[in-house]
Amino acid sequence: MDLHYALYHSKSLEPASATLHNDILQVSARNNARDHLTGFLHREADYFIQYIEGPKTRLYGALARIGRDTRHSNFEVIQNGPAEKRLLPDWTMGFVDPGLLNLSDLLDVSHGRLDIRTIDPFDLVIFLVSNAGALRSGAAAA
Ligand SMILES: Cc1cc2nc3c(=O)[nH]c(=O)nc-3n(C[C@H](O)[C@H](O)[C@H](O)COP(=O)(O)O)c2cc1C
Structure with missing residues (x-):
């Protein structure tokens, strides 16, 4: 398989709500x-912030759809390319609301001043994979 990955961030144009997030999750899954x-x-x-991986053509097709979605703006792919293996093989679309871990706490910044563009993309990937791991252990413990 021609495995590729992409990491992007965007700004939501809608306030955080369970309805919005469930809508995105259901279609994504x-x-x-x-x-x-x-x-x-x-x-x-x-x-x-989303990390997404899979067969190259499907991945870039999904990214094009996501980039056109009017529920967010400032869609910016910060890193993408070939991947040797999947980092998140078990998740069609992992998400937890609210996040188990959050960047503001980890980076010790106040919520309003969080600026994703100043964070190393590698750290963002580690963060997302850790969140998926935390979600899995939480689910296993429940
Ligand atoms: C932040 C965000 C993340 C999304 N992630 C995905 C995704 O991983 N996969 C996907 O198919 N759609 C995702 N979507 C939804 C797409 O933008 C689009 O609405 C959807 O792919 C359309 O699917 P449909 O043609 O089957 O209705 C996301 C949307 C937003 C706002």
Whole structure:
């Protein structure tokens, strides 16, 4: 398989709500299962951050759709390319609302001043994968 990954961030144009997030998750889980895509989405303040991986053509097709979505703006792919293996093989679309971990706490910044562009993309990936791991252990403990 021609495995690729992408990491992007965007700004939500809608306030955080369970309805919005469930709508995104339901469609993503369905499409991503069909397209053999896996990934994790995080929302914090107005930001969405998503790591997504899978077959190259399907991945870039999904990214094009996501980029056109009018529920967010400032869609910016910060890193993408070939991947040797999946980092999130078990997640058609992991998401937890509110996040188990959040960047503001980890980076010790106040919520209003969080600026995703100042964070190393590698750290963002580690953060998303850790969140997925935390979600899994929480689910296992429940
Ligand atoms: C922050 C965000 C993340 C999204 N992630 C995905 C995703 O991983 N996969 C996906 O298919 N759609 C995702 N969507 C939804 C797409 O933008 C689009 O609405 C959807 O793919 C359309 O699917 P449909 O043609 O089956 O209705 C996301 C939307 C937002 C706002």
